[in-house]
Structures are given as C-alpha cells and as structure tokens.
Amino acid sequence: MNDNKPAIVIEKFSLGVGDRFAHQAKAQLEACRQAEAQGVVVVPVWNKSNREHVTVGSEPVSVRAAADAAVRELGWKHGYYVDADHINLNTVDRFLAPSNFFTLDVADTIGKPADQSELASFLKNHPELTATVEIPGLDEPVHLTRETAGKAMSKYLAAVKDAGRIYRHIAAAKPDGRYVTEVSMDETDCPQTPSELLLILAAIADEKIPIQTIAPKFTGRFNKGVDYVGDVEQFEREFNADLAVIAFAVERYGLPQSLKLSVHSGSDKFSIYGPIRRAIRRTGAGLHVKTAGTTWLEELIGLAEAGGEGLKLAQEIYADAYDHLQELSAPYASVIDIHSDELPTPTQVNGWTSEQYTGALRHDQKNPSFNPHFRQLLHVGYKIAAKKGDKYTGMLQAYEPIISRNVTENLFDRHIRPIFLTTD
Numbered sequence: 001m002n003d004n005k006p007a008i009v010i011e012k013f014s015l016g017v018g019d020r021f022a023h024q025a026k027a028q029l030e031a032c033r034q035a036e037a038q039g040v041v042v043v044p045v046w047n048k049s050n051r052e053h054v055t056v057g058s059e060p061v062s063v064r065a066a067a068d069a070a071v072r073e074l075g076w077k078h079g080y081y082v083d084a085d086h087i088n089l090n091t092v093d094r095f096l097a098p099s100n101f102f103t104l105d106v107a108d109t110i111g112k113p114a115d116q117s118e119l120a121s122f123l124k125n126h127p128e129l130t131a132t133v134e135i136p137g138l139d140e141p142v143h144l145t146r147e148t149a150g151k152a153m154s155k156y157l158a159a160v161k162d163a164g165r166i167y168r169h170i171a172a173a174k175p176d177g178r179y180v181t182e183v184s185m186d187e188t189d190c191p192q193t194p195s196e197l198l199l200i201l202a203a204i205a206d207e208k209i210p211i212q213t214i215a216p217k218f219t220g221r222f223n224k225g226v227d228y229v230g231d232v233e234q235f236e237r238e239f240n241a242d243l244a245v246i247a248f249a250v251e252r253y254g255l256p257q258s259l260k261l262s263v264h265s266g267s268d269k270f271s272i273y274g275p276i277r278r279a280i281r282r283t284g285a286g287l288h289v290k291t292a293g294t295t296w297l298e299e300l301i302g303l304a305e306a307g308g309e310g311l312k313l314a315q316e317i318y319a320d321a322y323d324h325l326q327e328l329s330a331p332y333a334s335v336i337d338i339h340s341d342e343l344p345t346p347t348q349v350n351g352w353t354s355e356q357y358t359g360a361l362r363h364d365q366k367n368p369s370f371n372p373h374f375r376q377l378l379h380v381g382y383k384i385a386a387k388k389g390d391k392y393t394g395m396l397q398a399y400e401p402i403i404s405r406n407v408t409e410n411l412f413d414r415h416i417r418p419i420f421l422t423t424d
Contacts (some may be wrong), residue, residue: 006210007177008100009258010288011079013042013420014213016266017411018292020052020382021299022062023396025070027404028295031411033074040420045101047083047292050091051331056386060084064098081180085292089166096170100179103215104166106159107187114157122157123150126202128252133198137244137283142195152196157203159185164207182213182288186264187334191217191238197245205253213288215262216242222265224293224335225379226372227365228272236275243285260286265335267291268363273418281424291415296382297361297375298410302403303395304357310399311354313392318374319346321381328380336380342373363414 017028028044035042046067053060064082071080084095086105095102123130123146130146163183171177183204185192192200197216204211218238220230228235242261250259263269263276266289280287300317303310321328322343329336349357359369361378385392396403 006180006212006256006258008079008180009256010081010101010180010212010260010286011041011043012258012260012286013040014045014081014286014288015042015411015416016045016047016083016085016262016288016290016292018047018052018295019063019066020048020056020293020296021385021393021396022058022066023393023400024295024299024404024407025066026073027407028411029070029074029076029080030404030408031416033076034408034412035416035420036078038421041078042416042420043079043081045081045083045288047085047101047103047290049085050087050094052085052382053094055383060095061098083182086184087166088162089169092166092169093173096173101182102166102170102179103182103184104163105184105187106162106166107184109159109162110185110188111155112158114154115161118161119150119153119157122153122203122206125206129199129202133195135194135198135244135248137247138194138241142198144195144199148195149199152199153203156185156196156200160200160203160207163204164209167207167209177210180212181210182215182262183209183211184215184262184264186215186217188217191219194241194245197242198249201246201249201255202253205249205255210256212256212258213260213262214246215264218263221337222269222335223337223376224265224332225268225297225375226363228269229337232271232275235272236279239272239275240279240283243279243283247283247285258286260288262288262290264290267294267415270363270365270414270418274424277419277422278424287419289415289419291411293379293382294363294410294415295407296385297379298406299385299396299403300378301358301362302399302406304354304361305406306399306402307354310395311357313388313395314357315346315350315352317381317384317388317392318349318378320384321377322346324381324384325377328377328383332380336376338373338376340373342371343377344371344374363410
C-alpha cells in the first residue's frame, strides 16, 4: 500500500492553460470564473514547458507572477496551479520554487529495458498481477500471467523508476509536499491496454509517488490545435476502460483518491468531448485537460481582428512561419500534420482582410474558410512572435480588449462548456 498521500488535493476538474507570453492569465481565469457562475468549478493550471521558456526567453517565475496577479484581480477563491510541464531531472530545478504542479516526463525511458533484478522484484511483490483480475466497469477480466506482466513491465518499469527519481528530487526540495504530481505516459507508440495501465499504476504506488493525474496514451492522433483524428468509438472505449482501471488501482494500491485522467494536447479535440463528458458524468470521475497552445492562436486572431497594424503583424508572423516551415515543424513532428500544398502563400495572406485571416485561423469547422494546415503552422510558430520581442508584446497590450475577449470565449465556449457544462 502507498501511504504517501498528497499534502494538497487537486480539485475534481482542472484545465491546463498555456500563456506563452504571460499576457493572458486574467482572460484565461475569466473563462474559469464563468464556469463557476454556472455551477461548476474548473480550476486553472498554468503550464509552460522548459522548451517553451527557452524559445520565448522567459523564466518559470513569470508564469507564477502572471497567475498570482490574475487571481488577485479577479478575486478567485478556488485553487490554482503553476505546472512545471514535461520536466525531467535535467530541467526541473528552475521550476522548483514557483511551481505547485509537476508533470513528470519519462518519454526517454519508456521502452528502455528494465533492470532484470528490479523486474523480478516487482513480479514477486505483485503475484496478483500474474493472474486474472476482475475490474468493475470492464467488460472482460484482465488476464495476466508472469510472462505477459513481465513483457509489459520490460517496457514501462524503467520509466516508472525514472518518475520515482524525479519525484524524490522534487520532494527533497519541497518537503512540505504542497504540490500536485502528474506522470506523463502518453509519448509512446501504442495506447496502453487496461492490463498495462494497471501494472504501471501498481509500480507508481511502489515508488510512493502521490500521483494525482496520469496521462496515458490514447488511440488516434492528438495534433496540435485541431480536432482529434481517429476512431471516436475506440477512444471512448479506451477512456472508459482507463477510468475503471484507475478507480480499481486507487482502492487496491492506496493511490490518492483524487487520481484522475489527464488528456494531453486536449485543446480543440471537439469530436471526443462528448464521450469524455458522458464518461465523467456516468462515473463521477475527475478530469484534467491540457489546452496550452490554443491561447497563443487567439492572440493572433485578436491582432488580425483589430485590423491595421495588428493585422499587418499577424501577416508578418505567418510569412516568417511559412519561410521556416521545416524548422518550426521538426520538434512537433509527431503531433502535427501540415500539408504544405494546403498552405496559402505569404503573398496571398498579405492581401487578406481581417475576416479572411481570422476565418482561416479560428477553429470553426462550419466556416468554409477554416484551414487546419494554416492553424497548425501558426500553432508551432510562436517562436516567430518571440523573436519580435517588444513589438509583439506591445501589440498584445495595445489590443488587449479584443485579444482577451477571444481568449476567454475560446476557452469557455469551445472547451469548458462542451466538456463540463453541456447537458446530454
């Protein structure tokens, strides 16, 4: 049993929000405030990865400062979090002081062969995981043998051990334990089966990680800034199975009662919001959804909507992104699908009106002007805006009312409402 309970318990529903240039925290929090006004508390988790900080030239403390200021200004009375997103032992230290949420990234060790003595010890300590396991909520029992359990944990045990090392490093630096721990298992080739997720959770319990959110791999593609691509019915089956396994593991292995699923690259995945909503309502489960990059696109939409110099800057950013397509796409190759022949040329975009630019960029699938390739390129093109420095951030300040309206409407109307508020 894992007796290492979290010192703080994250709320049932949480939304990961990204604020690449530290100007939209208030507008993002306003979306959560609107949900509260309709009777549902969805707490914000401001997340920004080390890669994003390096690209923009910012420090993690800037995320904390923006979050704290927004909370003070809007009088938010619920919890809120600053996420050290996708950190490992090489990157975590700069996040320790300002963060109270840590997403442990073990992508580099998923698939790394497990230490054979550690694997043998795990199997010896868990004879119940080398047999048939009945899990309420699953259509069929989970059938495990020593061989199948050993094969699965040969892929995942080293990653869980890695998560344990990262967690203990954080715990040593923050002995009060007042932070939330997530383990990210989504950066792998295939979705975890129910048996694999059960084995992973048992190993996490052995490491005494007070995990409150876990991000498994789901079927289909979760491309940045656009809708889910895949079999929605299969996703729904996997999501419901994961919920059942988590509920079982919480009771069987003493994991925190607050443990919930985390959906990464969750912004704009409109076609799976219905299945997610139905599942959490049926089971009473909690949920964390990361929507990080969608806010930066709303900044561009606001600039374009403003017209004049705002539109001109948005056009310049696209032109530069178009010219650096390969460079910008490379780090995100597994989570974007950009067809270069579907991209407008900079010359074409430079001739667009505000309505044409926003129509191509805003994620409105009913609008025939919407261009998912245009949107994905700009999604990964925030580096271009970062290079413009004060010119870009000055424009964010100049057109703050238009931009903040778009940021809030996007998070509330397209994300919070369909996931947490819509009635079936």
